[in-house]
Each structure stands twice: as C-alpha cells, then as structure tokens.
Amino acid sequence: MASLETNFLGIKSPNPFWLASAPPTDKKINVLRAYEAGWGGVVWKTLGSQVKNVSSRYSAVDYHGSRIMGFNNIELISDRPLDINLKEITEVVKLFPDRAMIVSLMADNNRESWHELIKKCEDAGAMGFELNFGCPHGMTERGMGAAVGQDPHIAKMVVEWVMEKATIPVITKLTPNVHSVVPTGRAAVEGGTNALSLINTIQSVTGIDLDTLVPNPYVAGKSVFGGYCGPAVKPIALKFLTTISQDELTSKVPISGIGGISTWKDAVEFMLLGATSVQVCTAAMKHGFRIVEDMCEGMSNWMDEKGFKTINDFIGKSVEKITHWEDLDINYHHIAKINQDACIHCGLCYIACEDTSHQSINIQQGNPYNTYTIKEDECVGCNLCKLVCPVAECITMEEHRVAPDYINWKMWQAEGRALNDH
Amino acid sequence: MIQNNRLTETQYQQNFADIHPPFETTDAALTEANRCLFCYDAPCTKLCPTSINIPKFIKQITTDNIKGSAHTIFQSNIMGAGCSKVCPVEKLCEGACVYNNMDETPIHIAKLQRYSTEIAMKNNWQLFERKQSTGKKVAIVGAGPAGLSCAHVLSIEGVDVTIYEKESKGGGLMTYGIAAYKVTPQFCEDEVNYILGVGGIDVKYNQELGKNISLEELQRNYDAVYLSIGVGLANKLNIPGENLEGVEDAIEFIYNLRDKGYSSIKVGDRVAVIGMGMTAIDAATQAKRLGSNEVTMVYRRTEAEKNCTQHELDIARLDGCATLWLAAPKEIVGKNGKVKALVCDVMKLGEPDAKGKPAPIATGETVTLDVDMVIKATGQNPFEQLVSSYGINNNRGKINIVNNVTNIDKVFAGGDCVNGGKEVVDAVQAGKDGASAILKFMLNN
Numbered sequence: 001m002a003s004l005e006t007n008f009l010g011i012k013s014p015n016p017f018w019l020a021s022a023p024p025t026d027k028k029i030n031v032l033r034a035y036e037a038g039w040g041g042v043v044w045k046t047l048g049s050q051v052k053n054v055s056s057r058y059s060a061v062d063y064h065g066s067r068i069m070g071f072n073n074i075e076l077i078s079d080r081p082l083d084i085n086l087k088e089i090t091e092v093v094k095l096f097p098d099r100a101m102i103v104s105l106m107a108d109n110n111r112e113s114w115h116e117l118i119k120k121c122e123d124a125g126a127m128g129f130e131l132n133f134g135c136p137h138g139m140t141e142r143g144m145g146a147a148v149g150q151d152p153h154i155a156k157m158v159v160e161w162v163m164e165k166a167t168i169p170v171i172t173k174l175t176p177n178v179h180s181v182v183p184t185g186r187a188a189v190e191g192g193t194n195a196l197s198l199i200n201t202i203q204s205v206t207g208i209d210l211d212t213l214v215p216n217p218y219v220a221g222k223s224v225f226g227g228y229c230g231p232a233v234k235p236i237a238l239k240f241l242t243t244i245s246q247d248e249l250t251s252k253v254p255i256s257g258i259g260g261i262s263t264w265k266d267a268v269e270f271m272l273l274g275a276t277s278v279q280v281c282t283a284a285m286k287h288g289f290r291i292v293e294d295m296c297e298g299m300s301n302w303m304d305e306k307g308f309k310t311i312n313d314f315i316g317k318s319v320e321k322i323t324h325w326e327d328l329d330i331n332y333h334h335i336a337k338i339n340q341d342a343c344i345h346c347g348l349c350y351i352a353c354e355d356t357s358h359q360s361i362n363i364q365q366g367n368p369y370n371t372y373t374i375k376e377d378e379c380v381g382c383n384l385c386k387l388v389c390p391v392a393e394c395i396t397m398e399e400h401r402v403a404p405d406y407i408n409w410k411m412w413q414a415e416g417r418a419l420n421d422h
Numbered sequence: 423m424i425q426n427n428r429l430t431e432t433q434y435q436q437n438f439a440d441i442h443p444p445f446e447t448t449d450a451a452l453t454e455a456n457r458c459l460f461c462y463d464a465p466c467t468k469l470c471p472t473s474i475n476i477p478k479f480i481k482q483i484t485t486d487n488i489k490g491s492a493h494t495i496f497q498s499n500i501m502g503a504g505c506s507k508v509c510p511v512e513k514l515c516e517g518a519c520v521y522n523n524m525d526e527t528p529i530h531i532a533k534l535q536r537y538s539t540e541i542a543m544k545n546n547w548q549l550f551e552r553k554q555s556t557g558k559k560v561a562i563v564g565a566g567p568a569g570l571s572c573a574h575v576l577s578i579e580g581v582d583v584t585i586y587e588k589e590s591k592g593g594g595l596m597t598y599g600i601a602a603y604k605v606t607p608q609f610c611e612d613e614v615n616y617i618l619g620v621g622g623i624d625v626k627y628n629q630e631l632g633k634n635i636s637l638e639e640l641q642r643n644y645d646a647v648y649l650s651i652g653v654g655l656a657n658k659l660n661i662p663g664e665n666l667e668g669v670e671d672a673i674e675f676i677y678n679l680r681d682k683g684y685s686s687i688k689v690g691d692r693v694a695v696i697g698m699g700m701t702a703i704d705a706a707t708q709a710k711r712l713g714s715n716e717v718t719m720v721y722r723r724t725e726a727e728k729n730c731t732q733h734e735l736d737i738a739r740l741d742g743c744a745t746l747w748l749a750a751p752k753e754i755v756g757k758n759g760k761v762k763a764l765v766c767d768v769m770k771l772g773e774p775d776a777k778g779k780p781a782p783i784a785t786g787e788t789v790t791l792d793v794d795m796v797i798k799a800t801g802q803n804p805f806e807q808l809v810s811s812y813g814i815n816n817n818r819g820k821i822n823i824v825n826n827v828t829n830i831d832k833v834f835a836g837g838d839c840v841n842g843g844k845e846v847v848d849a850v851q852a853g854k855d856g857a858s859a860i861l862k863f864m865l866n867n
C-alpha cells in the first residue's frame with residue numbers, strides 16, 4: 001500500500017492533510033479531536049496581540065440546494081489569551097509528538113514583537129511557524145495581515161526579522177488579494193523564508209438579505225468585506241499555486257497548498273501542482289474532522305492504482321502541463337459525440353450549444369423524446385455540451401486532428417495562415 | 423349484509439386520508455425541486471395535456487419565486503391545484519420525466535405542483551387580472567373542469583360569463599366523482615372559489631339545461647354558448663337481476679360518498695365491482711375503505727387489457743381488493759329481492775375487435791361469486807337524449823365538434839361530453855381550446 005508519510009522541511013506527519021489556521025485549530029479540545037480523527041498536522045490558529053471579535057462572523061454562498069459552496073468570515077486572529085494558547089500547544093505536542101504542529105503568527109508590526117512571540121512559541125513546542133500575511137480583514141487596518149502580504153518590501157522586511165530569531169522552519173502564507181502572488185512570494189524567499197503556503201481568504205461580499213437589504217454577515221445593521229474560502233475558491237487557489245510552482249525563485253521552496261480542499265481528489269490536484277502538504281479549513285468546518293478518513297483512503301487507493309509509492313512520486317507532476325496560450329497546438333481538434341444509448345433526452349446540450357455556442361447540435365423532434373446529434377462539421381470542440389450533460393460519459397470528445405504536425409499560434413501567424421476558420 | 427356505519431370516525435378519517443401527502447417542509451420541496459434538470463423542450467411538458475411549463479415552475483420553486491411558480495402553472499391549467507392531486511401522472515408528465523431513462527425515480531412533479539399551488543390558494547393570490555369588459559356575454563353549461571377552465575380564460579379576456587350548473591356545488595366530477603382520498607370536498611370548494619376569484623363569472627346553481635333552461639334561450643341571450651355537461655351514470659349491464667336491492671351505479675355510489683359523509687354510505691360484506699377502468703378502481707377501493715370485508719373486481723378480459731393504469735390497480739390491490747379476470751357478468755341472483763350472488767361467464771380471448779383489443783369469447787363455463795352487493799362501473803353513459811333533443815350532432819351521445827364548435831349556431835362544446843370521459847386535465851385543456859375558439863368567433867361577429 002502507498003505511504004502517505006510527509007516530510008515538510010523535516011517536520012514529519014503521517015499524511016499530508018493538515019488543518020489550516022482557523023477555528024478548527026484554535027484550542028486543545030479541537031486539535032486533540034482532529035488528531036484522534038487522523039489529521040496529519042495542524043497550523044494553530046494565528047497568535048498575536050489580544051483582539052476582540054464581533055457577532056455574527058460567518059456567511060456562505062449556497063448553490064442549487066447545496067450548502068456552503070463558498071464560505072466567508074470576518075473573524076480576527078485568536079481571541080484567546082496567548083498564555084493559554086501556549087500552554088495548550090505544549091500539552092498537545094506532548095500527547096501527539098508524531099503530528100505536525102505549526103503555529104501561525106501575526107505579531108505587531110515591529111521587530112521586538114515578532115522576536116518575543118517567536119521565542120514564546122518555540123519554548124511551547126512549536127515545530128514550525130506560518131507567518132500570516134494574508135488575513136484580509138480586521139488586521140489590515142492595523143497594518144498587519146494582508147497589508148503586509150500585499151507589499152513585497154514590507155513582507156521581505158518582516159520575514160527577515162523572523163529569520164533572525166527563528167530556529168525552526170518558517171512558512172510564509174500568501175494573500176490572494178493581489179493581482180499576482182509571485183512578487184510577495186519572491187520577496188519572502190529573498191527574505192529567507194523556508195517555505196510558502198497559499199492561499200488565504202479572498203475579500204468578498206457573499207450576499208444581501210433581500211428583506212433588510214443588509215449584506216451578510218450581519219452585525220447590527222451593517223456588514224464588512226469578509227474573507228472568502230471553501231470549494232468556490234479552489235480554482236483560484238490552484239492558479240496562484242501554479243504561478244508559485246512555475247517561478248524560478250519561489251519554486252525552490254516547499255509549498256503547503258490551501259483553498260477549497262474538500263476531498264482527496266482536491267488534495268491530489270494541489271499536490272500535482274506542487275504542494276507538499278495541504279491545509280483544510282472550510283470542509284472541516286462544514287463536516288467535522290471525520291472527512292480525513294476518506295481523504296487518506298482515497299489518496300492511498302489512487303496512488304496504488306497509479307503505482308505511486310510515496311507522495312513525492314507525484315508532487316509537481318502537472319506543473320509543466322500548464323503552458324502559455326500561444327504555445328498550444330492549434331492543429332489539435334476534437335468533436336463532441338453523443339452516445340445515443342446513454343442519452344436521456346434532456347436537451348440541455350442542445351440549448352446550450354444553440355443559444356450560446358456554435359449551433360452545432362441537431363434536434364429531431366419526437367414525442368416526448370427528441371433526438372440530438374452533433375453536426376460534426378460545425379462543432380468547434382468547446383466542451384460546453386459535455387459539461388452540461390447530466391449523464392456521465394454520455395458525451396465524449398473524440399480527437400480529430402486538423403493535421404498531424406504541431407503548430408502554435410506564433411508559427412501560424414508567421415506562416416501568414418488564415419485566422420478565421422469559423 | 424348491506425349496512426352503513428361499519429367503522430369508527432377515526433377509522434374513516436384514516437382510510438380516506440390524502441393518498442399522496444404533500445411535502446411537509448419547504449426543505450423537502452427544495453430538495454426535490456433541485457433534482458429537476460430544467461430540461462429543454464421538456465418531455466414532461468409534452469405529456470401534460472395542458473402543456474404546463476414544468477421545468478420553469480420547478481425552477482421558480484428553487485429561486486424562492488413561489489408566486490411566479492404558481493402563475494406558471496395556473497396560466498396553463500387553472501385547475502393546477504386539483505390536477506396535482508388527481509392526475510394519473512405515471513402515464514402523463516412523470517411518466518415522461520427523463521429520470522425514467524436513467525432508471526431513477528422521476529421528479530415528483532405533481533407534488534411540487536401541489537406545493538406551489540397550495541401556497542397560492544392559501545394566500546388567495548389572485549394572479550390574473552381581468553381585462554376591461556368587452557360587453558360580450560357567454561353562457562356555459564356545467565361548472566366542471568371544462569366549464570370552469572373555459573370561463574376563466576373568457577373572463578380574463580373581458581367577457582362576462584354565466585355558468586348554469588344543475589348541482590348545488592361547482593367542480594363537476596372533481597367534486598362528485600373523484601375518489602375521496604384524492605381530494606376533499608373542502609378542497610374542491612376552495613378550488614372553485616379560487617378560480618371564480620378572478621371575477622366576471624356568475625354561477626347559477628341548481629339550473630339544469632333541458633329542465634330550467636333551454637338551449638334556444640341561451641342562444642338568444644348570449645353571444646356564444648359552451649356545453650361542458652360531462653357524462654352521466656354508468657352503462658347498464660342488461661342482465662337479469664339488475665334491479666335487485668344491492669345493485670348500485672358506481673357514479674351514484676361515489677357521488678353519495680362524496681356528498682353525504684362516509685358513515686351514512688352502505689356497503690355489503692362481499693362486493694363485486696364490474697369493470698376495470700379508473701371508476702371501477704375508485705369504487706372498489708372506496709367500498710373496501712368503507713369497511714367491506716371482501717371486494718372483487720370483475721373484468722371480461724385479462725390484466726393486459728385493463729383500462730386503468732398499473733399504479734391505480736396497485737392501489738386497489740394494496741387495499742386488499744381481489745381481481746377476477748376473464749369473467750363476464752351473466753346474471754345477478756337474488757333472494758327476497760336482495761343480491762345473493764353474481765354469476766359470470768368464463769371467457770377466453772379471441773381476435774382483436776374494432777378498438778384493437780382481443781375480444782372476449784364465452785367458453786360455456788360459469789363461475790359464481792357469493793356477494794351481497796354489485797357495483798356497476800363499465801363506462802359512463804353520455805347524455806344522448808338531451809343533446810339529440812336540441813339537434814346537436816353526436817355519436818351515441820358524445821357531442822361531435824369541429825374546431826370546438828357543434829353543428830348548432832353559436833354553440834361550442836368540450837370535455838367529457840365530447841370525449842366520452844377522460845381525465846380532469848383533458849377537460850381543462852378542452853375548456854381553454856373552447857374559450858379561444860369562442861373568442862375568435864366573437865371577434866368575427
């Protein structure tokens with residue numbers, strides 16, 4: 001059976017599944033329960049100066065009857081006293097020395113504060129640090145969190161302060177509230193960080209109560225921008241992760257992937273794009289810690305099927321498969337094909353293609369069932385029909401190359417070939 | 423022995439409780455609504471005789487637009503609330519739902535339709551506004567589904583409608599014929615009132631065409647006349663013993679049950695129901711639910727040729743009704759003027775008849791059922807005498823129409839009185855068709 005053992009800068013965990021710094025990791029009871037459930041490690045809820053939270057704190061986006069497609073919060077860093085947090089960290093590490101214990105930090109914006117916090121946490125038994133440069137609300141107003149992560153110069157400076165003092169590995173957590181995470185990522189690496197993690201939450205407004213007209217989450221008739229996470233942000237997180245994995249400098253350090261991971265499949269995708277460990281928050285907040293069981297079993301079964309013995313065998317394998325648009329092969333072409341035996345005649349492919357794509361599906365009226373077929377000459381192979389079809393494997397895309405040779409956009413232009421073939 | 427009051431009040435309530443209960447909660451309705459795929463040119467809509475835009479009304483449930491959802495339903499079928507309880511959906515919309523093609527349970531369309539329409543009725547949302555009166559006047563005879571549907575369309579278009587109804591309540595067979603465990607008298611009354619809520623429709627109850635009013639009168643006083651009188655009592659068996667005490671007409675039996683209260687209706691210990699259509703099923707199940715010990719449904723052909731749906735037959739079987747196939751009633755035997763037994767010819771199937779069904783042929787053998795009650799449910803008789811007396815062309819009582827109009831000037835017709843007896847939903851569509859034909863006719867005159 002495949003081994004899920006993870007070694008992140010020498011910090012070992014039985015599997016790559018860590019709980020992200022957030023409420024699931026903010027105290028001893030939770031973390032013990034998480035370890036008992038099988039989580040490989042935790043990033044302890046961010047520690048710093050004492051703060052005070054508001055009520056309410058969360059809101060969500062539901063989609064088509066499913067709860068929490070996206071999750072949103074306006075919470076601050078840990079609001080529990082620092083000494084209690086430290087005492088509990090010590091107790092937890094003693095009980096579960098085989099699990100990763102990373103402590104998330106966000107000190108006040110001066111060297112002394114950072115040094116003091118680092119010292120206390122190392123003494124408490126932390127195995128590594130994660131620098132929270134990502135929190136998009138509440139802390140930024142005080143020059144912390146995303147305010148640091150959005151400015152590469154400040155980020156580099158803070159990382160340097162940390163590296164002066166820390167004797168254990170340091171991960172810098174990046175905010176996605178930037179047009180590119182690479183500048184801050186590079187600055188952190190230049191400042192000496194040992195690793196990167198991403199993404200933190202994305203600034204958002206999740207919705208508005210149509211009776212009161214107040215956006216959510218509701219706090220005494222007002223709301224604020226919150227931090228968005230959960231399944232909805234996964235594609236954005238994967239994109240940011242890819243840019244870090246493909247950059248010459250940032251790709252040199254290990255990465256912990258975060259953002260919308262709910263299943264073993266999501267985790268595998270983050271790892272294929274370069275993450276060594278993954279962190280989960282929303283999925284655990286929605287379902288509890290028990291989800292880790294299938295995460296481990298699913299990843300292990302998949303690895304067995306693919307012949308991967310350790311996670312290092314597949315980490316980063318898809319990074320080079322994301323290229324630039326102008327390098328794509330223009331002679332590649334595929335065409336939709338409908339399996340008439342599987343088709344349930346819902347007409348969804350037809351109306352999608354007819355109204356919004358390339359009018360490439362024929363409709364033959366029947367009572368009550370119409371028959372739908374692809375106009376092969378018209379189909380541009382956009383995938384839309386396959387994406388809307390409710391029956392798995394009913395629509396397949398069949399390869400019909402235009403020509404055998406590879407030709408990309410630049411070559412095409414250089415040869416002066418016709419641009420509009422539709 | 424034939425007797426009433428066989429059960430306690432609680433037992434009656436239990437036996438006649440809603441057979442298809444509604445969604446208990448909004449969440450339950452939403453879960454089901456979200457399962458709908460929102461098909462294009464949806465097969466379910468194609469098999470709805472009134473063409474309700476089903477994907478649209480279901481989607482509107484998911485977007486919290488219940489008013490819109492109810493409007494979508496009522497705009498195609500003003501009896502959408504009643505239909506959601508009485509339509510044989512397994513052969514209509516739900517039978518066509520694409521989920522059947524994946525061997526999955528179809529969407530519970532009727533239950534969702536009930537959800538939206540019930541909320542609309544409870545809140546008395548009047549979703550249609552009458553246009554200003556055009557001064558045109560139309561008389562409708564019969565306040566059943568066809569008549570009410572026709573009246574509603576006409577009224578919205580600004581026509582002043584008068585309905586003449588021989589009974590003291592509206593709804594037609596919805597109120598007097600359909601099984602009590604599908605719709606309650608209270609619901610039927612509410613539905614009629616809801617439909618009439620649009621205004622512009624005056625119903626004159628206890629007014630019978632041919633008795634209190636004549637067709638000539640209506641032709642004279644109105645711009646058009648719509649006949650939606652339905653069909654009458656069950657066909658005669660024409661066998662000896664038909665007049666014995668204990669032989670009942672299914673339609674009358676159900677009418678009384680709907681009108682008079684369960685405990686006053688007499689049933690036998692052992693009942694034979696003759697026929698295998700929807701009416702026969704309703705008579706058999708309700709006799710059983712009234713406390714009869716044994717109910718046997720008798721049919722000349724085999725299960726394959728039955729007129730009811732499988733779903734309906736299953737209901738009867740689950741109620742404990744027995745079936746006797748290939749048996750044709752020959753004689754009802756009596757004692758002291760009361761039913762004692764039903765003698766049937768044992769049949770076998772022969773060549774297909776004119777309708778394509780194999781004709782039953784007597785084998786010469788007979789079978790005797792010991793019964794004390796016989797309910798006749800072998801199809802209903804159209805009002806042949808009445809329509810013929812006005813010179814209306816008909817086919818053994820079923821009114822002939824061409825584009826909704828009869829051979830008599832200004833006189834239109836639709837519903838059971840034309841088709842000989844189908845479903846409520848067909849009658850509603852007939853009413854809509856009749857109304858558009860009448861509107862077109864009045865525009866040209």
Ligand SMILES: Cc1cc2nc3c(=O)[nH]c(=O)nc-3n(C[C@H](O)[C@H](O)[C@H](O)COP(=O)(O)OP(=O)(O)OC[C@H]3O[C@@H](n4cnc5c(N)ncnc54)[C@H](O)[C@@H]3O)c2cc1C
Nearest residue numbers: 564566567568588594595631651652837838844845846849
């Ligand atoms: C026992 C039974 C069970 C049924 N079950 C179902 C079911 O489960 N689902 C379903 O969809 N359909 C069912 N049907 C069929 C359905 O009830 C009819 O198809 C439908 O009611 C027909 O509507 P209509 O308006 O054409 O006629 P009707 O409903 O028959 O209405 C005719 C109206 O005209 C009135 N009328 C008649 N003659 C005169 C006159 N001379 N003057 C004035 N008024 C007159 C009548 O009193 C009545 O109100 C059932 C029918 C029966 C008999």
Ligand SMILES: Cc1cc2nc3c(=O)[nH]c(=O)nc-3n(C[C@H](O)[C@H](O)[C@H](O)COP(=O)(O)O)c2cc1C
Nearest residue numbers: 020021022046073132200229230259260280281282
């Ligand atoms: C309620 C809540 C509180 C959070 N608090 C912190 C925090 O204190 N420090 C931090 O670095 N990230 C914090 N996060 C962000 C998460 O660690 C994580 O980066 C983000 O939720 C994306 O992962 P997910 O999609 O699995 O939830 C918080 C998230 C939530 C939902």
Ligand code: SF4
Nearest residue numbers: 353379380382383385
């Ligand atoms: S792949 Fe795109 S263009 Fe081709 S049939 Fe499907 S939707 Fe139409």
Ligand code: SF4
Nearest residue numbers: 343344346347349389
């Ligand atoms: S979407 Fe799929 S199932 Fe629906 S009609 Fe098209 S091919 Fe058939």
Ligand code: SF4
Nearest residue numbers: 458459461466519520
């Ligand atoms: S066929 Fe079924 S899934 Fe499709 S729209 Fe109708 S109810 Fe919905």
